[in-house]
Amino acid sequence: MILSAIVELSRLQFALTAIFHWFFVPLTLGLSFIIAFMETAYFKTGNEFWKRTTKFWMKIFAINFAIGVATGIILEFEFGTNWSNYSWFVGDIFGAPLAIEGILAFFMESTFFAVMFFGWERVSKRFHLMATWLTAIGANLSALWILVANAWMQNPVGVTFNPDSARNEMTDFFAVAFSPVAMNKFFHTVLSSFTLAAVVVIGISAWFLLKGREEEFSRKSIKIAAIFGLAATLLTAWTGDGSAYQVAQKQPMKLAAMEGLYEGKSGAPLVLFGILNGQKNISARSVDSLKYQTEKPFHFAVSVPKVLSYLANRDLNSFVPGIENIIKGGYPVTKNGKDTLALSIAERMERGKIAIKSLADYQKAKQAGDETGRDIALKDLRDNFEHFGYGYLSKPEDAVPNVPLTFYAFHLMVGLGVYFILFFIIVLLLEYKSKIAKQRWFLVISIISVPLAYICSQAGWIVAEVGRQPWTIQDLLPVSASVSGVNPNAVIATIVIFFTMFSVLLIAELAIMFKQIKKGPGA
Amino acid sequence: MHMLKRVWMFYYDGFRSMTVGKTLWIIIGIKLFIMFFILKLFFFRPELAKYKTEEEKSKVVIENLTK
Structure with missing residues (x-):
């Protein structure tokens, strides 16, 4: 009972920290590139308008960066305190990428970040532009290493377990750093962050247009952000397809939860929209098996035939295992190049x-x-x-993640992703026809789209992290074996402190940001 | 030495001429104080830090994993 409380509280603490941390990161990753594009326009044209525009967005970037900086360090505190068995078990897998991340972040970001802000009148235009680009590249490379570490947890490759130390030792750095899971995760995450930043730029610019202020600044900012955002969103969809394929191959239970697929089939359909049946509850499986088996998974669903099979295996007629198949085993799989049957x-x-x-x-x-x-x-x-x-695990059902949360988060993420593709296309069309400043309804939609971009980004992480439960390291270590024997009351206290501190930080960020936005680029 | 002085002056002048930056640095300072002097000191003591050697840490984790 106490162990269960520690696990749940530690998960809540970690989820809270990660969600708040992720409020700040994606805007930093994407806005850094949008700023670099604007400063490149200044460098090429010498037009002071672009300098003023760059400086305004740089200020927004700085506020977000300053409030968010170091919030990720708390996650590392939690690894050592709440997840000590896990931290030891992962060995140097986390150490090496995080050390590279720390060095890169420190040298690239802190050096070039300072030049970006302090160097306008003190270094050459060329050097300043280089600093801006290197800040953007450095920030995104920092993300690479933490995402490599996360990808390893989803697909532990390139290591050998040492039974003397109980640690996993890296035997193949390149297998860890460049696994298909890691590469898809990195590009999917940073590209979706670019999308979020583009939506934020359009949303803020739309506010200026609604207020009848800064038309040239707003329209040019919208144009750059919409082109960048559309390219990023299309590439996000492409890398999302790559990620889903990897999930199908390495984490079939997560894919089954994402699709609410209880009984697998050949030529499996992709659910576009659906309402899950709450009575089809995996925890009821071992209590009232007959009722569980007879319940339908959906109250209502709109599906496209065969598409899930194609996405999962690149074959329209292939078999995609459902939750029941994975629990019972016996379906055909290919392992180490050989055809065999899955174990239950x-x-x-x-x-x-x-x-x-x-x-x-x-x-x-x-x-x-x-x-x-x-x-x-x-x-x-x-x-x-x-x-x-x-x-x-105590029973087979323990291997199943929270299906409703994973399913709805996945469909919300995909639905909003499609919405953003349409959104950027409409923005570009309206801007091309010089009508955007007059379409007040669309400007309001643009502002409302800003929180939607954050919801979409957070939903992606919920799919990734809730969908892989119960594992901290896929198949090797569940959350129940990863936790330390910490005092549950101490965990509750930190949850309260975190919630308070992060809420204050978020309010501070929004208050400072709104104040700067109101002042406008002329300030 | 001249180079070091120029780097120092670059940062010194930059920090001195900040406007919004001053508020942000105050927030960063308070945040880091809470993180390192309250959270880290009172709530986040690494569980395995009480064991001195790597062997002791391994032994504890293996006991936890195999009990």
């Missing part, structure tokens, strides 16, 4: 228990100086290590 979760739990016992036996044999016993335990551990985490 119960079988994986058995093999996971063997792996955990082998680790204990290995330690005992080592202490007793029993080399034969140690070798036998090590072989058993190696043979079953890919199922290690399943040994901690």
Whole structure:
């Protein structure tokens, strides 16, 4: 009971910190490039208008950066305190990418960031422009390494588990850094951040147009942001497809939850829109199996035939396993290039228990100086290590994430992604016809789109992180085995402190930002 | 030495001429104080830091993972 409370509170604490941290990051990633484009226009034309425009957006960038800076460090505090077993188990996988991230962030951002803000009259135009571009590239490269670490948790490759230290040791840096999961995650995340920043620029510019102020500034800002945003959103959709393919291959349970797919099928349809049946609750599966089995997964759903099969396996008629198939096993899979049948979760739990016992036996044999016993335990551990985490599950249903949250977050993210493609196209059309300043209804929609961009971005992370539950490291370590024996009251206290501190920071950011926006680019 | 002085003056003049930046630096300062002098000191003591050697830490984690 206490362990369950610690797990849930620590998850809540981590989710709260990560969500607040992610309020600040995407605008930094995207706005840095929009600023670089504007300053490039200033460098090429020498027109003071572009300098004034660049300086205004730079101020917005600085406010967001300053309020958000270091909020991610709290996540690292939490790793050491609340998730000590996990932190030790991941070994140097987190250490190496985060060290690179820290060095890059410190040297590139802090050096060139200062030149960006202090150097307007003190360095050459060319050097200043270079500093602006390097700040943008540096900020996005910083994101690369933290996303590589996250991708490894979703797809642990390039490591060997050391049974003497209980740590995973990196054996192939390139397999970790450039795995398809990591690459898709990086590009999908930064490109979606570009989309968010473009929407923010359009939203703020729309406010100026509604107020009848700064028409040239607003229309040129909108034009740059809309072109950048449309390109970013289309590429986000492309990398999203790549990410979904990787999820289908590496985390089939997450894909099943994303689609509310309980019974797998060949030529599986993609749900465009649906209302889940709350009675089809996975926790009821072991309590009242008959009722659970007879309930339909959806009250209502609009689907496109065969598309999920294509997205998951690049084959319209391929089989996509549902939650029930993954629990029961027995469906065809390809493993290490060989066709075989998937194990059931119960079988994986058995093999996971063997792996955990082998680790204990290995330690005992080592202490007793029993080399034969140690070798036998090590072989058993190696043979079953890919199922290690399943040994901690109490029942097969524990391997299923929160289906409604994952499903709705996924469909909200995709729906808003499609909306933003249409949004940018309409913005560009209206701007091309010089009508945007007069379409007050559309300017209002542009302002309303700003919070939608943040909701879309956060929904993406909910899909990624809730969808992979119960794992902190896919198949190897569930949340229940990752936590430390911390005092639940201390965790509650930090949740209250975080919520207060982050709320104050967010209010401060919005208040300072609104004040600067009201002053306008002329200030 | 001349170079170092120029770098120092670059940052010194930059910070001195800030407007919004001053408010932001105050917020950053308060935030870092709360993070490192309240949260880190009183709530976030790394669980394994009480064990001195790597071997002790490994032993504790293995015990946790195999119990």
